[in-house]
Amino acid sequence: MSEARGFSPVDGAAPKRLRVPAGDAQPLPVSDLTLMSRELDSEDSASRPLRPARSGTGSRPSRQTLRALDGLNFFLADVQTGVGPFLAIYLAGYHWNEERVGLALMVGGIAGILAQTPAGGVVDSLRAKRALVGAAVAAVAAGALLTALLPSFWPVLAAQVLIGGTSSVFIPAICAMSLGIVGRAGFDARQGRNQTFNSAGNVTAAVSMGLLGYFLSNRSVFFFVVVLAVPTILMLLRIRPEEIDHQVARGKSAGEESAGEQTGQAESVGVLLKDRRLVIFLICAVMFHFANAAMLPLLGELLARGQGRSSMLFMSACVVTTQLVITGLASWSGRSAGTWGRKPLLLIAFGALPVRGVLYTLTSNTALLVAIQILDGIGAGIFGVVSVLVIADLTRGTGRFNLTLGAITTAVGIGAALSQGIAGSIVHHLGARAGFLFLAAVASAAFAILYVFMPETGSSRATESRFPT
Numbered sequence: 001m002s003e004a005r006g007f008s009p010v011d012g013a014a015p016k017r018l019r020v021p022a023g024d025a026q027p028l029p030v031s032d033l034t035l036m037s038r039e040l041d042s043e044d045s046a047s048r049p050l051r052p053a054r055s056g057t058g059s060r061p062s063r064q065t066l067r068a069l070d071g072l073n074f075f076l077a078d079v080q081t082g083v084g085p086f087l088a089i090y091l092a093g094y095h096w097n098e099e100r101v102g103l104a105l106m107v108g109g110i111a112g113i114l115a116q117t118p119a120g121g122v123v124d125s126l127r128a129k130r131a132l133v134g135a136a137v138a139a140v141a142a143g144a145l146l147t148a149l150l151p152s153f154w155p156v157l158a159a160q161v162l163i164g165g166t167s168s169v170f171i172p173a174i175c176a177m178s179l180g181i182v183g184r185a186g187f188d189a190r191q192g193r194n195q196t197f198n199s200a201g202n203v204t205a206a207v208s209m210g211l212l213g214y215f216l217s218n219r220s221v222f223f224f225v226v227v228l229a230v231p232t233i234l235m236l237l238r239i240r241p242e243e244i245d246h247q248v249a250r251g252k253s254a255g256e257e258s259a260g261e262q263t264g265q266a267e268s269v270g271v272l273l274k275d276r277r278l279v280i281f282l283i284c285a286v287m288f289h290f291a292n293a294a295m296l297p298l299l300g301e302l303l304a305r306g307q308g309r310s311s312m313l314f315m316s317a318c319v320v321t322t323q324l325v326i327t328g329l330a331s332w333s334g335r336s337a338g339t340w341g342r343k344p345l346l347l348i349a350f351g352a353l354p355v356r357g358v359l360y361t362l363t364s365n366t367a368l369l370v371a372i373q374i375l376d377g378i379g380a381g382i383f384g385v386v387s388v389l390v391i392a393d394l395t396r397g398t399g400r401f402n403l404t405l406g407a408i409t410t411a412v413g414i415g416a417a418l419s420q421g422i423a424g425s426i427v428h429h430l431g432a433r434a435g436f437l438f439l440a441a442v443a444s445a446a447f448a449i450l451y452v453f454m455p456e457t458g459s460s461r462a463t464e465s466r467f468p469t
Contacts (some may be wrong), residue, residue: 065238068235073194077198078228087101103157112164112413117410118375119168120404123402123406135166136169144159144223172405173402176405179248181245188389190336191385202216206316215460247399287446292376293416294435296318300359324376325377329377333386346383346390349378349383353379423439
C-alpha cells in the first residue's frame, strides 16, 4: 500500500467468500466485511483505536517502538540543547574573548549548514537509520567531552565541527523513521507528537543544565550531555528495525525503487527546482527564519539593559515560555493538519511573527516582553510540525523526502545566519526599534507570498485516523 496504512489480515487466514443469491455482483470476502466493520467502528468509537498496519508488510507498529520514538525525541533534545546555548558562557569563563567565541560558534554553524543536504541524502539511501542516529549521538557526546576536557582553541573548534556536522542527521533521520513506522496516514499526528516530546526535552534540559551550571560548574553541563547520550541510545535500540518501512521512510510507495537505486546514480538536488510549489515554500521558509532568528538575540539585548545578572534569568524565562507553548501546541498542530489543511496552519504561524516583531517595539516592561514569547511558541510550534508535512506531501513518490528536507534546512540555516548579521547592523546604526520593524516587515512579506502563491499540499482526503502514533 502506497499512501495509507491498512489493517492486517484476520488471523492470517485465507478469506472466505459469501454466496450472493442473484445479480452480477462479485462475492465479497469476509475479511473485507471485517475491515469495513473495523473502519466504521473506529469512526464511531474513539475508545478502542487500532494501530495502523505498517505499509508493505501488514504488521502493526508495536507500543514498544512508538514509546521508544517518544523517548528518543525527548532525550535527543536534551543532548542537542547542552552543546549550544551554554558554550559561550562556558568559554567566557576561560577568558575567551568575543571574537574567539564567535568564531567557534560560526565554525559549528557552518559545519551544520554544509552537512544538512548530504545528511538528507545519506538518510534516504541508508537502511541502517538507527545506526546512523546512534553514531551521531556518540559523536555529539564525544564533542561535548572534548570541549569539557580541553577548552582551548583548536580542540573546541574541532569539537564544534564534529557536533555541527554529525547532528545534521537528527532531523531527517527522526522524520524518516517516524514516516517509515507509522506510514503516511499516521505521520501528521506522529510529527506533532515528536515535536511535543522534543520541546518537553528542551524545557527539561534548559532547567536541568541551568541548575547544574549554577550549583556545580559550567563544565558540568557538558558532562551531563555525555550522560544523556546513554538513555538516548537505549531508546534508539528499543525501536524495532523490522517495523521501519524504508521505502515509505524516504517518500516512496512501499515496494518501489527510486530512479537513483535503479541506475546507481546519486539523487540530484537540482530536481527540487522543477516543482514550483517547493520553490515557493522554500522562499517562504527562508524568509520566515530570516525574520525569526534575530528576534530572540535582540530581545536578549533589551533584557540585559540595566538588569545585570538577572538578565540570564529573564532570557531563560523567554526560552522556557516558548518551549512550553510548543509542547502544548505541537500535537494539536499535527492532528489539525489533516483536517484543516496545511496552509491555514502555516498562515497562523507566519502571521504571528510580524505581530511579535511590532509588539517588541511597544513596551519595555520585562514581564510583557517575556509574555510576547508566547507568539514565538505559536509560530515555531506550528511551523516545526507542518513544514515537515508539506515537504512529505511535495516529495511523495519521489524517494527524495529526506534529501529535500536536508536541502531546505540548509537554506533555512543560511537565512537564519544572514538574519543575525543584517539585523545586528541595522540595530547598531538605527536602534532596536528599527531592527524589530525590519524583521516584522520581512515576516509580513513572507506571509503575503504564502497566502497568494502557495497552494494547499495536503491530500483532499482528510487524514482522520485516530490510530495511536
